[in-house]
Amino acid sequence: MKTRISPKIIAQPARGLVDEQIYIRVSNLIPNEKITLRCLLLSEDNDFWHAYGLYISDDKGVVNVAEDVCLGGSYTGTEPNGLIWSLKPVPGSRPALRLRKHNVFTPFLLNVSVHKGHINGDFKDASSLALTVIERWYIAPGVSTVEIRENCIHGTLFLPPGPGPFPGILDLWGGGGGLVEYRAALLASHGYASLALEYISTQNTSINVNNIGTEYFEAAFHFLKSHPRVSSEQVGIFGLSFGTSVALNIAANRNRISPRCLVCISGSHAIKINGTIGDVFADLKKDAGKAIVDENNHFIWKEIILPRLADPSKKVKVGNIKCPVLLIAGDDDQNWPAVDSARDMGHMMKAAGNEHLLTTLIYPKAGHLIEPPYSPHTRFSNFISVFTQQKVVILWGGQPKEHSFAQEDSWEKILHFLYHHLYSSNIGLSKL
Amino acid sequence: MSRATSFISAAAIVEIQLGEIKCSYIVQIIKGMAGRMAYNAAYWLQTVKTGTLLAQNMALHKRTMADMVSQRRRTPRVWARPTRALMDEPFQLEVACLPPHCPVTLRSTLYSEGNDLWEAFSHYVSDERGRVNVSKDESLGGLYIGREPMGLLWSLRLAVGGRQNIRLRKKNIQTPLVVDISLFDGHNTDNFNTQTALAMTTMERWYMAPGVRRIEVRENGVVGTLFIPPGPGPFPALLDVWGLAGFIEHRAALLASRGYACLALAYINHPELQLGSGMGISYFQESWKLLQSVPQVSADRLGLLGSCFGAAIFILMASELPDISPRCLVAINSPSGLLNPGEGNYLEKMQRLLPEPKLDANGHLMIKDAILAIGIDLERSLQASGIQCPVLLVVGEDDQCVPALESAQRLEAQMRAVGKGHLVTKLSYPEAGHLIEPPYHPVMRSSTFIFPNQTATMLWGGVGKPHAAAQEDSWRKILEFLDKHL
Numbered sequence: 001m002k003t004r005i006s007p008k009i010i011a012q013p014a015r016g017l018v019d020e021q022i023y024i025r026v027s028n029l030i031p032n033e034k035i036t037l038r039c040l041l042l043s044e045d046n047d048f049w050h051a052y053g054l055y056i057s058d059d060k061g062v063v064n065v066a067e068d069v070c071l072g073g074s075y076t077g078t079e080p081n082g083l084i085w086s087l088k089p090v091p092g093s094r095p096a097l098r099l100r101k102h103n104v105f106t107p108f109l110l111n112v113s114v115h116k117g118h119i120n121g122d123f124k125d126a127s128s129l130a131l132t133v134i135e136r137w138y139i140a141p142g143v144s145t146v147e148i149r150e151n152c153i154h155g156t157l158f159l160p161p162g163p164g165p166f167p168g169i170l171d172l173w174g175g176g177g178g179l180v181e182y183r184a185a186l187l188a189s190h191g192y193a194s195l196a197l198e199y200i201s202t203q204n205t206s207i208n209v210n211n212i213g214t215e216y217f218e219a220a221f222h223f224l225k226s227h228p229r230v231s232s233e234q235v236g237i238f239g240l241s242f243g244t245s246v247a248l249n250i251a252a253n254r255n256r257i258s259p260r261c262l263v264c265i266s267g268s269h270a271i272k273i274n275g276t277i278g279d280v281f282a283d284l285k286k287d288a289g290k291a292i293v294d295e296n297n298h299f300i301w302k303e304i305i306l307p308r309l310a311d312p313s314k315k316v317k318v319g320n321i322k323c324p325v326l327l328i329a330g331d332d333d334q335n336w337p338a339v340d341s342a343r344d345m346g347h348m349m350k351a352a353g354n355e356h357l358l359t360t361l362i363y364p365k366a367g368h369l370i371e372p373p374y375s376p377h378t379r380f381s382n383f384i385s386v387f388t389q390q391k392v393v394i395l396w397g398g399q400p401k402e403h404s405f406a407q408e409d410s411w412e413k414i415l416h417f418l419y420h421h422l423y424s425s426n427i428g429l430s431k432l
Numbered sequence: 433m434s435r436a437t438s439f440i441s442a443a444a445i446v447e448i449q450l451g452e453i454k455c456s457y458i459v460q461i462i463k464g465m466a467g468r469m470a471y472n473a474a475y476w477l478q479t480v481k482t483g484t485l486l487a488q489n490m491a492l493h494k495r496t497m498a499d500m501v502s503q504r505r506r507t508p509r510v511w512a513r514p515t516r517a518l519m520d521e522p523f524q525l526e527v528a529c530l531p532p533h534c535p536v537t538l539r540s541t542l543y544s545e546g547n548d549l550w551e552a553f554s555h556y557v558s559d560e561r562g563r564v565n566v567s568k569d570e571s572l573g574g575l576y577i578g579r580e581p582m583g584l585l586w587s588l589r590l591a592v593g594g595r596q597n598i599r600l601r602k603k604n605i606q607t608p609l610v611v612d613i614s615l616f617d618g619h620n621t622d623n624f625n626t627q628t629a630l631a632m633t634t635m636e637r638w639y640m641a642p643g644v645r646r647i648e649v650r651e652n653g654v655v656g657t658l659f660i661p662p663g664p665g666p667f668p669a670l671l672d673v674w675g676l677a678g679f680i681e682h683r684a685a686l687l688a689s690r691g692y693a694c695l696a697l698a699y700i701n702h703p704e705l706q707l708g709s710g711m712g713i714s715y716f717q718e719s720w721k722l723l724q725s726v727p728q729v730s731a732d733r734l735g736l737l738g739s740c741f742g743a744a745i746f747i748l749m750a751s752e753l754p755d756i757s758p759r760c761l762v763a764i765n766s767p768s769g770l771l772n773p774g775e776g777n778y779l780e781k782m783q784r785l786l787p788e789p790k791l792d793a794n795g796h797l798m799i800k801d802a803i804l805a806i807g808i809d810l811e812r813s814l815q816a817s818g819i820q821c822p823v824l825l826v827v828g829e830d831d832q833c834v835p836a837l838e839s840a841q842r843l844e845a846q847m848r849a850v851g852k853g854h855l856v857t858k859l860s861y862p863e864a865g866h867l868i869e870p871p872y873h874p875v876m877r878s879s880t881f882i883f884p885n886q887t888a889t890m891l892w893g894g895v896g897k898p899h900a901a902a903q904e905d906s907w908r909k910i911l912e913f914l915d916k917h918l
Binding site: 005006008009013014015016017109111113127128129130131132133134135137140141142161162163164165166189191231423424 | 506507509510511514515516517518529610612614628629630631632633634635636638641642643662663664665666667668691730
């Protein structure tokens with residue numbers, strides 16, 4: 001009795017960083033056989049996420065995801081990483097979820113399986129022909145962390161292996177608050193001493209938005225700059241959403257800090273921090289009525305900030321910025337008027353004569369949450385409103401394929417930008 | 433951290449007590465320390481409360497501390513790709529942001545489970561762009577020369593000053609070996625601990641791919657560990673044995689990571705083996721049946737893979753036992769052509785056969801000649817002619833432990849004599865020794881071996897680069913052979 005050789009599925013790299021491309025190859029299939037590839041993940045919040053693609057093997061019984069065309073499922077076309085970026089909660093899950101990693105020291109575990117025939121999303125009874133497991137890490141081996149709780153600065157510092165000194169990055173997230181570490185961990189894995197900073201906290205009362213103003217961020221910047229393993233002349237700021245506004249605010253205040261470069265994603269300069277963050281939120285709350293609720297009961301907030309672009313007193317004086325800025329926005333951003341702000345910022349900088357510092361990347365049909373690749377695209381999700389402290393569902397925007405392209409493309413450009421300005425530029429350590 | 437801390441704190445206390453601050457003295461000490469210790473000492477000095485007086489008077493600010501740690505203008509970057517890989521996967525190593533035409537040393541270090549430090553180093557010169565690419569550039573010195581992409585792994589050896597002559601063995605194969613690669617200025621050969629590395633990167637080397645299941649087997653007297661690839665299967669399967677050194681799992685784990693359900697079988701030197709029942713044929717027959725009965729195993733797709741005496745036993749089984757019908761057999765440095773493990777109690781037989789230790793000029797044990805002497809008796813030698821399946825013989829011609837080459841030649845001759853010569857493939861590697869491991873494993877010419885009555889240094893044979901090349905080439909061909917026949 002000769003048993004049939006079972007199909008074999010290989011995914012490389014088996015243990016890779018989250019921003020590395022995936023190569024999936026299935027062999028030992030029957031020629032021209034219909035199969036479904038499925039990727040399954042259990043999140044830290046105990047939800048199952050999955051993605052699947054319908055393929056047909058070639059004459060040799062091989063499916064090569066990087067080259068072959070996906071005929072349907074969670075994505076279509078030739079998408080080497082589609083099984084990851086098109087991950088969605090399985091049918092029957094809680095609504096409005098977002099996939100985020102809280103513990104950066106463990107990887108995401110993905111089960112990639114091969115199933116007979118073209119399955120339409122219901123995998124309850126479908127047994128797999130073959131299976132492989134891959135790990136996706138936010139942190140490279142050797143990266144160490146230091147919990148920072150000094151001078152009221154709350155954050156986690158991620159240090160690449162080695163004596164350094166390394167260029168530094170102050171990593172700022174948005175109004176969702178908390179201590180979000182995964183991007184800083186990933187940046188450290190690329191050679192940057194990265195400080196993930198917490199500045200909005202609902203639990204930790206020492207981080208109270210009514211106590212935090214630009215001095216807090218400047219202090220964090222100084223802390224990073226003067227850390228023995230950080231190269232003091234090579235510190236940049238990386239912001240997303242509200243974090244972008246913070247970055248622009250402190251960079252434009254030229255007497256205080258001098259970042260080497262800024263990466264600003266999905267934000268706006270039309271948020272001026274005059275007092276505390278709490279003041280900013282109070283001010284925004286006045287315009288909360290401008291929020292639009294769509295037919296799904298999802299909140300669209302971009303209208304709250306949009307009118308401010310017409311008022312110079314409400315905008316950061318970006319003409320004062322003295323370092324290169326990489327500005328990234330998605331034109332389907334429903335949360336912030338990122339594209340309009342980007343254009344306005346361009347005008348302001350042109351008028352001020354520092355437009356040569358600005359590089360703008362606008363991605364069609366990309367939404368607000370432009371995260372490191374290949375994070376699954378989230379068009380809307382639960383959010384605790386900073387205005388009302390209530391749980392709402394925010395519409396972030398974006399279409400999966402275009403948004404994932406934006407993440408992949410922008411990240412590559414971000415890494416080049418950071419390398420160019422923080423590593424390879426000739427302004428080195430002046431103290432020696 | 434603790435050594436530096438206690439030193440500095442002791443010094444600080446003494447100084448404060450004396451009422452005198454000898455700043456330069458402390459600075460000198462910090463300067464003399466290597467990278468990490470100096471950084472820790474410096475950082476400690478900044479943050480410790482009791483040291484503020486000291487620090488103030490030293491007029492040292494944080495920047496100067498960092499200056500002592502790193503003397504370079506711009507931090508070079510070292511990176512390996514992939515950072516997390518299986519043990520048999522190659523990696524690329526690159527350096528950037530160096531000055532052009534700069535001599536540097538790359539040093540790899542690894543701490544074994546026994547806390548021994550292994551190290552290797554090589555010398556390179558950066559190109560006009562200030563880059564080094566280990567996969568493409570030539571090493572000009574160190575433990576290997578020439579273009580050796582993986583040299584920093586296979587030339588690892590126990591660091592001077594620690595224990596010597598111990599094989600690198602990982603008992604817990606579910607965690608990776610962690611290899612640090614450091615970059616130093618200039619071409620150095622020793623005293624790395626007193627110098628500051630310019631940069632560093634870390635790699636993890638794994639024996640097990642994600643999803644591979646490890647199951648300890650204690651059934652019907654069979655002792656071993658079963659590794660099953662992820663998925664429903666059914667998978668082709670292998671029985672994996674080693675020689676008299678005892679129970680080794682890592683190759684079985686790697687084979688499972690490559691798609692084979694693999695049972696690493698213990699048959700000697702294992703605390704849970706019930707020797708009373710005798711390690712006879714029945715033990716191996718039982719383990720064969722057990723492997724066949726595993727639900728994820730394709731029962732008619734079994735193979736045998738063994739090293740040294742284990743391989744000899746497998747050859748015997750395949751040749752003389754009708755119920756053992758492997759699809760293929762791999763034998764690495766087996767003494768089988770000249771040594772018949774015989775029937776019945778293998779362990780006793782082997783203990784009797786183990787010769788009186790004879791030492792070579794270096795005091796290393798040479799078993800090979802003794803086996804050659806025993807095996808000349810033709811009637812005692814193993815007849816392999818009953819084998820029905822393809823056989824892959826892997827031979828290190830410089831094997832000093834068993835007469836691998838002579839055995840392989842005899843075995844081939846026996847098969848040819850009965851018209852089965854076409855089943856035999858022989859891979860013979862000049863200058864490779866006895867311990868042909870999966871690729872990039874550190875090459876050891878000799879190491880300590882613990883016999884029942886004594887401990888001696890066994891001479892395995894094998895010379896650095898050719899042995900490493902043999903490991904790489906043989907593994908690739910073994911996998912191709914298994915893929916073809918299983």
